[in-house]
Amino acid sequence: MAVFSSLTPVFVAVLCVIIVFFFKNSQRRENRSKQKPSDQTARPWADEDLQDNTEISTKHSEDDDGDDWLDTAEEDLVHIPYSPSQYSASEMLQRSEKFYSLMNLRRSVRCISPEPVPKEVIHNVIRTAGTAPSGAHTEPWTFVLVSDADVKHKIREIVEEEEEINYKQRMGDKWVHDLKKLRTNWVKEYLDVAPYLILVFKQIYGVLPSGKKRTHYYNEISVSISCGILLAALQNVGLVTVTTTPLNCGPQLRSLLQRPANEKLLMLLPVGYPSPDAKVPDLKRKPLDQIMMTV
Ligand SMILES: NC(=O)C1=CN([C@@H]2O[C@H](COP(=O)(O)OP(=O)(O)OC[C@H]3O[C@@H](n4cnc5c(N)ncnc54)[C@H](OP(=O)(O)O)[C@@H]3O)[C@@H](O)[C@H]2O)C=CC1
């Protein structure tokens, strides 16, 4: 008993040291996991609100046996001088007004003329889309340009079949109601008539020369920016389109166009001149004071 009572203070002290040691260690582990996720499924670049299904790189996965992602050539990339055109304040104002006026005339047009469009113009428009910024300069886009009448018709068949189900079942009453003002339905004549269809695919990951996957950071945002630039480039040459997102058609269109498994359809754009009798809904745009907050 006497031995026990003399040991108790020592025992308590040792116990305290052990508890403090464990507590500090667990805190350090927690902090480390907050700063640098050891969990390889953490994908801070994939915006959950966007439902960006960005695929994760397999760098640390079972089939990984090397440092493929370490590209020394890219580490040594030279940085070159950059001095783009600059304008006086009055020139800037004039240019900004002119560009705004041009873009303010852009409308989604669903009545497209069959009149042929010079192919080189479309190539330049797509080149322009390819100037978009992209996460880590991964350029995660593929623009499939379709002009073949049979392929356009097959695309129409796929889209109309799915869009009919979309309107009748998948979209629901509220969405269908919200679209009433646009007078859209599942009949998509422009898919046969427009001289070009551009199907924009986002590459959810890339493929390295070794066959391994390369992470495409923020691929959906990157491709969406390139689509915005594409729309501006079309407007610049007097062509029209309608941004379409044919729900549930992605996998069928991907397989029709023989696109690889790392690509997902983001948008389908019929492109051409507006038909002479084209009409658009008389929509109004929000004024500056409703879209801009100054701080
Ligand atoms: N961003 C969005 O919120 C949405 C956009 N859309 C638009 O609708 C159009 C067509 O898309 P939709 O067909 O509905 O949707 P998806 O193209 O996303 O495909 C639907 C289903 O097929 C799977 N899938 C598609 N492509 C691939 C691929 N390459 N590899 C593996 N799985 C694939 C999807 O998988 P998974 O579930 O893993 O993605 C999903 O389960 C597009 O224009 C798209 O932008 C449609 C739905 C939602």
Ligand SMILES: Cc1cc2nc3c(=O)[nH]c(=O)nc-3n(C[C@H](O)[C@H](O)[C@H](O)COP(=O)(O)O)c2cc1C
């Ligand atoms: C992300 C997105 C998806 C769209 N999806 C479709 C679509 O599937 N079908 C369609 O006819 N229009 C679609 N539109 C076009 C819109 O209906 C159109 O932009 C909107 O009515 C405003 O008209 P405006 O483009 O003439 O300004 C889409 C537009 C965006 C930005």
Ligand SMILES: N[C@@H](Cc1ccc(O)c(Br)c1)C(=O)O
């Ligand atoms: N994809 C359908 C429905 C649709 C139509 C217009 C839109 O702005 C949106 Br969002 C969806 C269609 O093309 O008819």
